Amino acid sequence: MLCVIFLLSSLFTVTQQTASPDKCVCELSTSEKAFPYDKLKTVQDNASDCNKNITPQKTFELESLLLGLDRRLPQLEKDLEMLEKENDGELYGALSLHVIDNELAEVNQLMDKLNSTMLAHQDLSANATQQLLDFKGDMQEMEKFDTMQVVKSQHANQRLKRDLDQCRNGSHPTPKPTLPPEGSCPYGRFLNISGPRVYTAGEYPGSYKYGAWGRDPKPEPGKESWHWLVMMTSNNRHSNYIRQYSSLSSLIAGLSVPGNILIHSNNPATNTIQGPNVVLYRGALYYNCFNTDAVCQFNLTSKSISNLNLPKGTRYNSKGNFCHIDECYPFTDLDLATDESGIWVIYTTTQNFGNLVLSKVEPGQQLKLGRTWYSSVYKQSVTNTFMACGILYATRYINKDVEEIFYSFDTSTGKENFNLGIFINKMSPNILFLNYSPVDQMLHAYCDSKLVSYKVLFEETYNTFS
Known part of the structure; x- marks a missing residue:
């Protein structure tokens, strides 16, 4: 029994194999490399881990520490000026100095926490930068398998959609939230x-x-x-x-x-x-x-x-x-x-x-x-x-x-x-x-x-x- 297979692409070749009279066995070979699904899965897992490690909370933690230090230092400076005015070498100066000692201890603890947080963020940033470079290289490598340019078409469609949204919003601006009653607030509504x-x-x-x-x-x-x-x-x-x-x-x-x-x-x-x-x-x-x-x-x-x-x-x-x-x-x-x-x-x-x-x-x-x-x-x-x-x-x-x-x-x-x-x-x-x-x-x-x-x-x- 003859088995006839029409060539659908120049990428594929077919070789007829000897088989039993009631079966047709064909071997399909391709000149293209197999898509690296294992690599794609690895990239997806690493990207997921990266997203879990880098969160908005980490940024706000650093901002909060900086804000605390920004507010603490002027207060310390103010208390030092007060010490200079009150320093009589006796009771009032000793009390003010004790207050400043406590404030310095607080500032030092805040600085220690800020330094450790910044070091942790620097390590995280360095690791994330290297991971992103690796992700970019892996994705560029895998894009070579997109012989029908599906990804390229998707990117083009996304750009067109973004431009269309901007055009629409330009003609019809997003309305501001409905305003509450004016009341008697000294700052306005x-x-x-x-x-x-x-x-x-x-x-x-x-x-x-x-x-x-x-x-x-x-x-x-x-x-x-x-x-x-x-x-x-x-x-x-x-x-x-x-x-x-x-x-x-x-x-x-x-x-x-x-x-x-x-x-x-x-x-x-x-x-x-x-x-x-x-x-x-x-x-x-x-x-x-x-x-x-x-x-x-x-x-x-x-x-x-x-x-x-x-x-x-x-x-x-x-x-x-x-x-x-x-x-x-x-x-x-x-x-x-x-x-x-x-x-x-x-x-x-x-x-x-x-x-x-x-x-x-x-x-x-x-x-x-x-x-x-x-x-x-x-x-x-x-x-x-x-x-x-x-x-x-x-x-x-x-x-x-x-x-x-x-x-x-x-x-x-x-x-x-x-x-x-x-x-x-x-x-x-x-x-x-x-x-x-x-x-x-x-x-x-x-x-x-x-x-x-x-x-x-x-x-x-x-x-x-x-």
């Missing part, structure tokens, strides 16, 4: 936020998923640059202390002075902290009192505690949490917030059907509840809230990389806006605490044990950062 400006694992990397941090909007004299940190230390629910740091660099380096300030020796106990949504204002910590529908005020100096009972029907003990479709954040019933005008508490009540309720907290020896506003946004459709210039903002979960500031409520006009469209680029999937700092217009976030901050871009600063 809230337009956007920057990318992360601070990103650090803090003093206890990965140890406490829930917590809060920030700055006191009305600090005591001499504590203008201080930062604070509260971590939920029991079942992501309770805490009984606050830690303070003399500067951002001290916080990044994990140098707390004076260490833990205890509310109570037991955790939990009456009037200790429940839930991560806490704030510091005028040297006092405000938080949801343990196991009650009340706000506690803990004075860090006198260690005294005041209580403010919220209206009857307020949901607490994890009955009115922040949520998204896959998860609720436990014991986030009460959210304390600060802005230019003071302290606020955001919560829900059965009377308002689980929608957000906003009340002003009037501090003092005896806490009082000020004016109250009622919104029409359901709290369990919200992942976080914060205040800025008398306007309440709410966020929702988009995906593990993006959160959206979608809602605002203007307390000066009572107007609501459900379509802000301001997006937060997250460094971890969950933002478990969010609060605005009127001191420097930063938005502080606590994200799965990591500390992150963003610059709030009002009208007067938008052009600088855009």
Whole structure:
């Protein structure tokens, strides 16, 4: 039996082999080399490993250390000038010198951490550079097997698509996010936020998923640059202390002075902290009192505690949490917030059907509840809230990389806006605490044990950062 095979390409030749009468066996040979699939798999695996090693977090870690050093050195210089003025050779000079010794120790620790981080980054950069060169050579070698120029055609199509998109965007510019109500903000309207400006694992990397941090909007004299940190230390629910740091660099380096300030020796106990949504204002910590529908005020100096009972029907003990479709954040019933005008508490009540309720907290020896506003946004459709210039903002979960500031409520006009469209680029999937700092217009976030901050871009600063 004859077997006839027509030549489909000059690259292939066929040789007829002797076979049994009922079978035809043909040997196919080609003048082309076999495609190196093993090499392609190796390149793919190495590229994947490279992507895992080089992440945005590494860049932000270095930026945070540099920012901390940038803020610490001017403070050290200022203290040295003060020492020169106070140096009487006796008590005041000795005290100032002791303060400077401590600051120098902090700066040295920060420098050591910065140097080790930079060396690690240099090694990573050198390795990555060599890997990229190797990848480029391997890919160029494999492109020779693309005899039908598929890859070349794909690159041409990508360039055409990019040029077409640029042409379209030039004719129809991308609209800016819908603007929130103007309110009475001295900086103009809230337009956007920057990318992360601070990103650090803090003093206890990965140890406490829930917590809060920030700055006191009305600090005591001499504590203008201080930062604070509260971590939920029991079942992501309770805490009984606050830690303070003399500067951002001290916080990044994990140098707390004076260490833990205890509310109570037991955790939990009456009037200790429940839930991560806490704030510091005028040297006092405000938080949801343990196991009650009340706000506690803990004075860090006198260690005294005041209580403010919220209206009857307020949901607490994890009955009115922040949520998204896959998860609720436990014991986030009460959210304390600060802005230019003071302290606020955001919560829900059965009377308002689980929608957000906003009340002003009037501090003092005896806490009082000020004016109250009622919104029409359901709290369990919200992942976080914060205040800025008398306007309440709410966020929702988009995906593990993006959160959206979608809602605002203007307390000066009572107007609501459900379509802000301001997006937060997250460094971890969950933002478990969010609060605005009127001191420097930063938005502080606590994200799965990591500390992150963003610059709030009002009208007067938008052009600088855009």
